[in-house]
Amino acid sequence: MAPSHGTPPRTQDELLTTDEVATLLRVHPKHVYRLLKRGIPARRAGGKWLFPREEVLRWSEVSTRSAPEPEPSRDEAAPAPLLAANGDLAVETLLALHQANHHPLIGFVLADRTRALELVEQGHVLAAGWHGALPPELEARGGLARIHLVHREVGLITAPGKKPPALERLSRVRLASRPPTAGVRHHLDQTLRENGLDSEAIHQRAQLLASHRDVACAVARGEADVGLASRAWASRLGLSFRSLGHEAYGLIIPTACLGAPAVVGLCETAQGSALRRSLRGIPGYEPGDTGKIQILAARASGRARATHNGKEGVQ
Template sequence: MLFLVANSLLTTEEVAQLLRVHPKQVYRLLKRGLPARRVGAEWRFERDDVLGWAARTGARATGSEGSGPRGAGATPLAPPLVAANGDVAVELLLRLARDRGEPVLGLVPADMGEGLALLRRRAVLAAGAHAGAFPPELDGERLARVHLVSREVGLVARAGREVPPLSALSGLRLVSRPPTAGVRAHLDAALAEAGLDPSAAHAGAILLASHAEVAAAVAAGRADVGLASAAWAARLGLAFRPLAREPYGLLVRASDLGDPRVVRLCEVAQSAAFALAAREVPGYDAAGAGDIRYDAA
């Protein structure tokens, strides 16, 4: 008899025994949202997470998703592209993957809304997003997030200047992000909480596509204040005032978790090299990097 220790990390075989299914069925359940994380080249599972998920879904050996090779009528593989808004964490991940000799993944500049649209069309393999701001499914298919960092986002101003309060934004040159950008929700929420109208604050704002472009516009003097990450503020030597901290990572279709390219990205994110590089970036916490997470909108 196999004895399982509560809250320990389980292997695929142990999960199969726990759920009374064949080990191959565990991989099918992964595609349906079974919580898991990569440990080296293997999947590992929290016992309580597995039991809770099974209780909610009634998952047993009835899964219908196939796990064999893709046939002639199968959905084509997504191209080796990642859609993201220039976040430093994604930049680090792709650079370290290249340095390890992994297949090169290209970067497509896109905010979260654009990234989801590209992911829906299978025009990219993964899309950058922060937790809680995207749907749990895409066209009926479960989405998973490869966690990278917890990051600080907020307002930036030129070096040597004080970051202005929220109440002053409507009278300043503001450079912000489009409503489709996940980070925009934090600024709008902070304005609303302060009793200010987000639309009034953005009435004359310049809307740019990435944290990097916002930070560069402020650094060049084209704006008085901007909305960006602490990472980009530090990179360009800007003053920074935090608004929120958010988990950030790469969205993938759950059915693509077994794709070797996704597996390698998880392994790079879990590496000591990524943890060290992320630790040196202000506003980043890389705890749990490489974990597979399922987030509700």
């Protein structure tokens, strides 16, 4: 996969097509798509892949010094066209627009971020909703892509017109929270620790619900006095809100699945202006980098991260 030196000089930031990259690296054009799962720098634009020439050359020099990755077995079943997430409104909006654009259908599986990532790792789903840092072993192994959707605000919610109680009183009220495997629990647990409070004691009698929607509905129905959820869901049901922090939220997809028609459609929908407009209208959402795609390449290749648009991806 040595680069060809017979091509004319190019500008440093020029983007190459798939065929041009194939010529540059002296490989078949179909092989370029296989290189996506190995972390070759690329971005999607107008429904096709584009490759920053200088980054491709640097990546090629490093990757040729490492052992080639084995090709997947032809008998290996592709993941079902499913997306596992916790019911975030950004995901609901994305899937609705994806369907409206007549892309191949993607089903939804309710799961917190830990379970969703397990389903991706086991090959049961195409994508997982994720926020926060990935486990170090997955970052090191690579083979995953992250699509940023939105920065969202999370916190405590209560009935309309009622202020969330003081943190030290949470153990004495009916708390609707999330399991420890849910990413949003990190914000509450950290806030409790910073205030010298024991999260385990606070959650001893709490309801641990499966999603932000379930928490918001429990508070709205009067089944809980306070809940842990996003501002977006609090606003959807007209509930009061007290912020605990902000976090980046997006999708994790195996790079080997990036060429699947359903995933291509999902990427195009995520990068479209319609999704940004829709997310901008939801309180607690900041869609500035919506659609940015980041490849998490194996660190053994010498490049821990390469993004599809030549920029550092969103954490």
